[in-house]
Amino acid sequence: MEFVAGNIGWIEVICGPMFSGKSEELIRRLRRAMIARRRVQVFKPTIDARYSPDEIVSHADIRMKSEVVSGAVEILARLDWRTQVIGVDEANFMGPELIEIAGRLADSGKQVIIAGLDTDFMGRPFSPVPDLLALAESITKTLAICMRCGSPAKHTQRLVESEDLIVVGAAGMYEARCRRCFEPGVPRQEVLEFARAVIETNRS
Numbered sequence: 001m002e003f004v005a006g007n008i009g010w011i012e013v014i015c016g017p018m019f020s021g022k023s024e025e026l027i028r029r030l031r032r033a034m035i036a037r038r039r040v041q042v043f044k045p046t047i048d049a050r051y052s053p054d055e056i057v058s059h060a061d062i063r064m065k066s067e068v069v070s071g072a073v074e075i076l077a078r079l080d081w082r083t084q085v086i087g088v089d090e091a092n093f094m095g096p097e098l099i100e101i102a103g104r105l106a107d108s109g110k111q112v113i114i115a116g117l118d119t120d121f122m123g124r125p126f127s128p129v130p131d132l133l134a135l136a137e138s139i140t141k142t143l144a145i146c147m148r149c150g151s152p153a154k155h156t157q158r159l160v161e162s163e164d165l166i167v168v169g170a171a172g173m174y175e176a177r178c179r180r181c182f183e184p185g186v187p188r189q190e191v192l193e194f195a196r197a198v199i200e201t202n203r204s
């Protein structure tokens, strides 16, 4: 068997709120690897089919082809053993198995780049991203810009009324907020009125 010097795996995590550029940064890193002729596979969860069924799409409409999986276990099933770099978007929807699987992939010499939300709509750590941060070689925390005041935003503000942890959506349903402007969970009524108006407009 051929042994390539430097054939060591590791985990990189890109985390932050929605609109902070996680997908853009993931795509940038994967493109660089592709240009350097590294074998790349990209995965995203089925739950997130907002813009495209078979692509990662950033909020600024930057795209990259990806394979859709129901959860982290399916990444292993679909992995081509020749793949050197593995990209995972929306890690927060991949399930707790991603923690062990990312570790196994890195141990077997793969470069694993994972992007995902680090906190939920209540501002709580969003599993399994916190564990991945602890186990990663490299961590990048991206920030968005607060839609209320322009400060650095680390929170994802939900604008629609729901107590469910997962409500998939983007502009109109969520916005970036700083720690001062963030309201955990359901925001005040005036904001809801605004959100409803946006959703109605999008529907029609």
Ligand code: ADP
Residues within 6 Å of the ligand: 016, 017, 018, 019, 020, 021, 022, 023, 024, 025, 057, 058, 059, 060, 142, 143, 144, 145, 146, 147, 176
């Ligand atoms: P994420 O994957 O973190 O949700 P994306 O990479 O999909 O982020 O999108 C980042 C892009 O979203 C930015 O480059 C910008 O064009 C746009 N954007 C929309 N709202 C905001 C905001 N409040 N702050 C920063 N960027 C925003």
Ligand code: ZN
Residues within 6 Å of the ligand: 146, 147, 148, 149, 150, 151, 177, 178, 179, 180, 181, 182
């Ligand atoms: Zn603010």
